[in-house]
Amino acid sequence: MIKKLFFRWILLVIAISGITSAYAQRQTGVWVSNDAELLLTDKVMMYFEKQSDDCVNVTLIANDVTKESVKFSKDSVIRGDIPADFNFEFTSDKNVKVNGRKLIKAEEFEMCEPYDMPIATDKKSIGKRLSEWRLGTIIEFDEATKDIYVEVNTPKNMFLYYILKDTNYYYLRAARIENVNEGSLFCQNIRLMQQPAASGEFTLYFSPRNKQDVMGKIDINLDAFNPDACYSDPNGGIYWSYTSHTPNQIVLNGCDGDTYYINRRLKSHNYVQEWIKHTN
Helix, strand or coil, X not given: CHHHHHHHHHHHHHHHHHHHHHHCCCCCEEEEECCEEEEECCCEEEEEEEEEXXXXXXXXXXXXCEEEEEEEECCCEEEECCCCCCCEEECCCCEEEXXXXXXXXXXXXXXXXCCCCCCCCCHHHHHHHHHHHCCEEEEEECCCCCCEEEEEECCXXXXXXXXXXXXXXXXXXXXXXXXXXXXXXXXXXXXXXXXXXXXXXXXXXXXXXXXXXXXXXXXXXXXXXXXXXXXXXXXXXXXXXXXXXXXXXXEEECCCCCEEEEECCCCCCCCCCEEECCCC
16 A cells, blocks of 8 residues: 555656646646646646536646646535656647647737836726736635635736635636726636535536637627626626726726725735736
């Protein structure tokens, strides 16, 4: 029994070493296929893989914090170590292969040094500020409880890996985002949610057109923005409407009574672990 456990441990170490070696090439971006999606920054790897209509695996490496995975299925949600057979390799500048699945690069972005982001000057600046102020990586991990919150926002995509262990709460997702002066259009292409303590929501959604959703253009209906009501379009997009702003904060009307406060980030904000360059 001890030999078997030791052998499994050796396999896991080899697998993680291989992942780390590939990851160390420090390419950054988003890669996608219809059954997989990969995010890479300098500190975070987040990988979603559709096993079937009823099962999605999510793998996370947050440097110096944790290496783990979640198997999210209609029958159970299991959090554990990265599978020993996980494999990862770059095959070209635009392509990566993960667990034998070929993914194409959908978004390129650059990391940058912390800086004081521009203020919101007037209504005409809202779209650019909504795009810029969200950018970057936040990593929070409680070693005692194993609660974790990893949020990475790029110019085009938003990723979240959020688990509260004691309450069995899971929210893992990948989404597209488009910002205009009237607000934000939020489109989730992957949503894994278990919320037993509150609404009781259980959602296992992986878009059957994932590649097209991530690489395609988002069409915005400006007439759908309404500061007094939430609107969801037939394709699943959610319109968060501009209600007001100050130089350092933009307020959006959300859904179910939610209000979102998007705050300007400064280089002194240590809660942002990585900074991503804004593209106009």
